[in-house]
Amino acid sequence: MTLDAYRDASMLELFQMEAQAQTDVLTQGLLALERDPRAANHLEACMRAAHSLKGAARIVNLTPAVPVAHTMEDCLVMAQHGRLVLTPEHIDALLKGTDLLLRIARPPQPDGSHEVDESAITAYVASLQAMLDVAAPLPGGLNERSAATPSHNVSNATTGATATGMCTTPSASSPSHQEASGRERALRVTAKTLDRLLGLASEVTIESRWLSPFVKSLLNNKRQHDRTVSGLESLLASMRESNAGPTWIGQVEELIRQAGHTQQHLAERVNDIDRFDWRIGQLNQRIYDTAISCRMRPLSDGTSGLARMVRDLGRELGKIVRLDIVGDGTRVDRDVLEQLDAPLSHLLRNAVDHGIETPTERRAAGKPEEGVITLAARHSAGRLHIDIADDGKGVNLARLAGQVSARGFAPATTVSGMREEELLAFLFLPGFSTRGEVTDVSGRGVGLDAVQDAMRRLRGDVRMSQVTGVGTCFTLDLPLALSVVRALLVEVDGEPYAFPLGYVDHALTIRRDDIAQLEGHQHFAFEDRQIGLVSARQLLASRGDDAVARERLEVVLVSDEQQTYGVAVDRFLGERTLVLQPLDSRLGKIQDIKCGALMEDGSAVLVLDVGDLLRSIEKLNSAGRLTRIGSVQAEQAGQTKRILVVDDSLTVRELERKLLTKRGFDVSVAVDGMDGWNMVRAERFDLVISDVDMPRMDGIELVSLIKRDTRLGVMPVMIVSYKDRPEDRQRGLEAGADYYLAKSNFHDETLLSVVEDLIGAPSS
Numbered sequence: 113m114t115l116d117a118y119r120d121a122s123m124l125e126l127f128q129m130e131a132q133a134q135t136d137v138l139t140q141g142l143l144a145l146e147r148d149p150r151a152a153n154h155l156e157a158c159m160r161a162a163h164s165l166k167g168a169a170r171i172v173n174l175t176p177a178v179p180v181a182h183t184m185e186d187c188l189v190m191a192q193h194g195r196l197v198l199t200p201e202h203i204d205a206l207l208k209g210t211d212l213l214l215r216i217a218r219p220p221q222p223d224g225s226h227e228v229d230e231s232a233i234t235a236y237v238a239s240l241q242a243m244l245d246v247a248a249p250l251p252g253g254l255n256e257r258s259a260a261t262p263s264h265n266v267s268n269a270t271t272g273a274t275a276t277g278m279c280t281t282p283s284a285s286s287p288s289h290q291e292a293s294g295r296e297r298a299l300r301v302t303a304k305t306l307d308r309l310l311g312l313a314s315e316v317t318i319e320s321r322w323l324s325p326f327v328k329s330l331l332n333n334k335r336q337h338d339r340t341v342s343g344l345e346s347l348l349a350s351m352r353e354s355n356a357g358p359t360w361i362g363q364v365e366e367l368i369r370q371a372g373h374t375q376q377h378l379a380e381r382v383n384d385i386d387r388f389d390w391r392i393g394q395l396n397q398r399i400y401d402t403a404i405s406c407r408m409r410p411l412s413d414g415t416s417g418l419a420r421m422v423r424d425l426g427r428e429l430g431k432i433v434r435l436d437i438v439g440d441g442t443r444v445d446r447d448v449l450e451q452l453d454a455p456l457s458h459l460l461r462n463a464v465d466h467g468i469e470t471p472t473e474r475r476a477a478g479k480p481e482e483g484v485i486t487l488a489a490r491h492s493a494g495r496l497h498i499d500i501a502d503d504g505k506g507v508n509l510a511r512l513a514g515q516v517s518a519r520g521f522a523p524a525t526t527v528s529g530m531r532e533e534e535l536l537a538f539l540f541l542p543g544f545s546t547r548g549e550v551t552d553v554s555g556r557g558v559g560l561d562a563v564q565d566a567m568r569r570l571r572g573d574v575r576m577s578q579v580t581g582v583g584t585c586f587t588l589d590l591p592l593a594l595s596v597v598r599a600l601l602v603e604v605d606g607e608p609y610a611f612p613l614g615y616v617d618h619a620l621t622i623r624r625d626d627i628a629q630l631e632g633h634q635h636f637a638f639e640d641r642q643i644g645l646v647s648a649r650q651l652l653a654s655r656g657d658d659a660v661a662r663e664r665l666e667v668v669l670v671s672d673e674q675q676t677y678g679v680a681v682d683r684f685l686g687e688r689t690l691v692l693q694p695l696d697s698r699l700g701k702i703q704d705i706k707c708g709a710l711m712e713d714g715s716a717v718l719v720l721d722v723g724d725l726l727r728s729i730e731k732l733n734s735a736g737r738l739t740r741i742g743s744v745q746a747e748q749a750g751q752t753k754r755i756l757v758v759d760d761s762l763t764v765r766e767l768e769r770k771l772l773t774k775r776g777f778d779v780s781v782a783v784d785g786m787d788g789w790n791m792v793r794a795e796r797f798d799l800v801i802s803d804v805d806m807p808r809m810d811g812i813e814l815v816s817l818i819k820r821d822t823r824l825g826v827m828p829v830m831i832v833s834y835k836d837r838p839e840d841r842q843r844g845l846e847a848g849a850d851y852y853l854a855k856s857n858f859h860d861e862t863l864l865s866v867v868e869d870l871i872g873a874p875s876s
Contacts, residue, residue: 127172130165131217137161138184138210139420142203146423147434149191149198158206159188165213176233177216183240184209190244200427205240207420212236306406310595311693313403316396323389330382337378341371405443407595411489412440414449418460422485425464432482433468435460439489444496445593448570452498452590455566455574459500459586460485462560467504467584477581479503496592501585506578509535536576540564568723570594571614595692599719601685601711602668604648608717609681610690610709615722617669617676619684624663627741629780633733634740636667636678643669645678646729650739651704665741670722677729680741692719704728738794740780753874754778754795755867758788758802758814759832764855768801768832768863775864776874785809789817792824798871804833804844812847819848828870832863 141158145151162185169177184206190196215228348364419435426433444452468483475481485502509532516538517524527535542561560576563586567574572590591597591614599610600619618638626636627645634645645667667678690709695702706721732738755777759765769779780795782788786808792800800818804811811831818824828850833840836854844852851866 127168127174128217128219130168131214134161134165134168135210135214136416139207139417142206142210143419143423143434145191145198146200146203152192155188155192159185159192162188169216174216176228176230177213179237180209180212180216180233183237183244187240187244196244202243204427205243207424209236209240301406306403307595309406310403310691313396313400316399323385323392327382327385327389330378330385334375334378334382337371337375341368341375344368344371404593404596407445407447407593408443409446409449410440411442411444411449412437414444414452415440415456415487418456418487421457422460422464425461426468426483429465429470431464431468431470433464434482434484436484436486437488438486442489442491442496443592444489445591445595447594448496448590448592451566451570455563455588456487456498456500458560458563460487463500463502463504463584467502467506469505473505477505491592496588496590498588498590499585500588501583503583506580506582506584507536507539509580512536512538532578536578539576540574571597571612597690597692597719599688599690599709600668601688601717602648602666602681603683603685604652604681606682608685608711608715609648609652610688610717610719611668611670612706612719612722613687615670617671619666619668621664622667622678624665627665629740633738638669638678643676643678644729644733645680645741646732646738647741648679648681650732651679651725651728670726675726675730677726679725690717690719740795752776752778753798753871754780755799755801755871756780756782756788756791756797758782758785758800758806758811760784760803760806764803764832771860771863772867775867777867785811785814788814792818792827793821797827799867800827800829801867802829802831804831804835804840812843815844815847815849830866830870 138158138161141154141161144154145158148154162181166178166181166185169175169181187196187202187206191198191202196202212228212233216233344364344367348361348368351361351364415437419437422433422435463485464483468485469477469479471481474483483502483504485500488499488501490497512535513527513530516522516535517527521538521541522530540560540563560574564574567588567590570590571594572588575587575589576584577587578584597610598613600613600616601608601610603609620638622636628635628637628642635642636645637643648668665680666682666684667680669676669678671677688711690711692707692709694707695705704721704725706719706724709717709719711717729738755772757765757768757772757779758781759768760783765781765783769781772779780791780797782791784806785802788800788802789809791797800814802811802814811833815829815831818827818829825848829848830851830853831844831849832853832855833844834855841852841854850870853863853866
């Protein structure tokens with residue numbers, strides 16, 4: 113076969129699929145044979161896989177793969193016949209050959225060359241053949257006849273039968289394909305096509321619901337018609353009682369008969385449409401569920417190489433380790449599965465390196481020499497749960513506590529009083545490692561924080577538990593799918609928005625009286641902690657804030673495990689399951705918005721990017737631009753003058769606040785100049801009254817900043833200070849203060865008189 117023929121897309125894809133399937137069979141079988149070298153079923157499966165690859169390679173004229181597969185086949189046949197006991201060294205060699213076959217199966221380079229050169233193939237075949245040449249018979253007099261050897265195809269395997277009659281197509285001889293052919297046929301479909309199918313199924317489901325209002329309308333018409341018939345019957349009874357003429361009575365009786373026929377026909381049609389509505393709804397739901405299932409893949413599709421990785425890493429570290437996978441048929445969305453590879457690999461490598469002991473250490477601890485890591489997957493409450501547990505030594509809590517205090521994360525006295533879960537939480541900090549030296553596996557500053565970050569991107573969580581000397585367990589809690597999300601729908605300024613439930617801690621209602629002002633920001637108490645409160649209208653750049661008109665506020669608590677905020681929304685619309693649909697690429701990345709979705713009535717809803725939203729809150733917070741809930745509408749109403757009192761003395765602040773509030777002004781307070789500066793940039797005030805001597809920023813600097821600001825410079829500023837020397841007064845006025853009042857001359861009416869001179873009466 114020519115090179116051009118080999119490059120034919122269909123043949124290339126077929127052989128690559130065959131190579132992937134058969135090397136998976138080889139890898140799984142060889143790992144099983146390492147534990148039980150005489151397992152006849154695994155020997156048979158591996159021998160057939162190697163034989164099939166040899167035949168398939170001949171069909172596509174990929175001759176470099178033939179001697180590799182043939183020598184591997186010879187080794188496995190010798191093991192079947194009892195002339196060879198497979199040792200870990202044999203398994204190493206056979207696994208190396210498996211990797212070599214997979215590399216050979218890759219497409220050639222543009223110049224026609226292959227990734228693997230002939231010298232590597234020749235060296236591998238020679239090394240494996242040398243191991244076979246020194247093979248000795250089994251002890252105890254076992255021979256070929258007494259060994260459990262399948263009789264079919266052995267002669268062809270040992271003689272290197274040609275591909276003719278052995279493998280007509282690459283897929284025909286694959287055990288995995290043979291097994292699949294008995295159950296179902298597989299069809300390759302692009303991810304883009306599946307996404308489009310899912311979107312169309314969602315739209316069809318929504319469109320089908322338009323029948324419901326139509327059915328209700330028909331029912332209303334039927335009830336109205338029933339009332340008309342009843343009226344005609346009453347009219348007929350009255351006409352008979354009044355001895356009306358037979359002509360009139362006959363006409364009414366005819367109308368009743370016609371109306372009765374119409375009534376019966378309408379009732380039948382209503383029942384037909386109602387049944388059709390139910391059937392089409394069920395059918396559309398099945399289409400939708402099937403479209404969703406097309407995106408789901410078994411967990412085994414993403415874990416096929418993990419057992420090999422654990423085994424090889426263990427041998428590299430001088431340990432005997434195996435990976436047991438439970439629930440590998442658990443269905444997972446392909447997007448989730450693709451992003452699970454890195455965190456699973458990281459946790460397994462961590463378990464082999466940190467958890468599993470060496471054979472000597474395990475014997476001393478009374479454990480089997482072979483360590484076991486278990487990866488168990490299951491569905492629970494609509495979520496995917498994965499446990500990765502090892503039977504190793506667990507975490508040395510004393511050493512961990514020493515690392516925490518030595519690195520300055522917490523004082524030694526504090527660390528000594530920490531609970532186990534609090535200590536284990538430090539392992540998830542960036543760059544934290546208990547490994548003292550740098551190796552190829554650990555100690556490079558990439559720790560469990562990488563796993564935690566991956567879980568956050570998947571809207572999931574990771575938890576750790578351990579028993580010293582017994583083992584460690586990591587539990588991953590994930591959504592089953594990223595394309596379908598359960599969300600809390602809210603309304604903001606008349607528009608619906610969706611919060612993915614994975615980021616929602618609570619949805620609650622608070623009273624306006626529960627909101628407190630703390631250092632220029634609004635907070636409320638929840639579960640013994642203070643939660644920062646922000647307006648969804650400000651974050652989403654809406655027209656205003658109507659929260660001031662309501663005594664109770666609907667608040668969504670959102671969190672990313674590092675920070676928590678309460679986002680005030682207009683009202684809750686309930687929970688929905690949404691099919692996420694990407695926004696048009698021409699829109700680019702829209703701040704705080706992740707994607708879109710369609711609701712049941714066909715209207716669009718924007719799904720919030722909560723991670724982006726939290727970053728936006730932090731930026732507004734650090735810039736001092738978070739507005740107070742209800743402040744915008746109060747400004748627009750223009751009825752109450754607002755004053756900011758800035759003083760580090762609680763007594764003075766409260767005295768001035770009560771005095772001005774009693775007169776009718778809306779008063780806010782700040783504890784120092786920095787707090788006051790943040791507040792005047794975030795909210796609108798008609799006047800600032802400031803002390804001079806304050807921590808962080810004094811009153812003179814505050815006045816200067818306000819007067820230099822182009823937006824704030826027109827706002828009057830009044831200084832009230834104990835400093836009454838001429839030079840002090842001069843400094844304040846030169847900074848830009850509009851009035852300087854000494855506290856020694858402070859009187860209630862004096863302060864109120866000056867305030868009204870500067871900004872007028874409380875209401876306008």
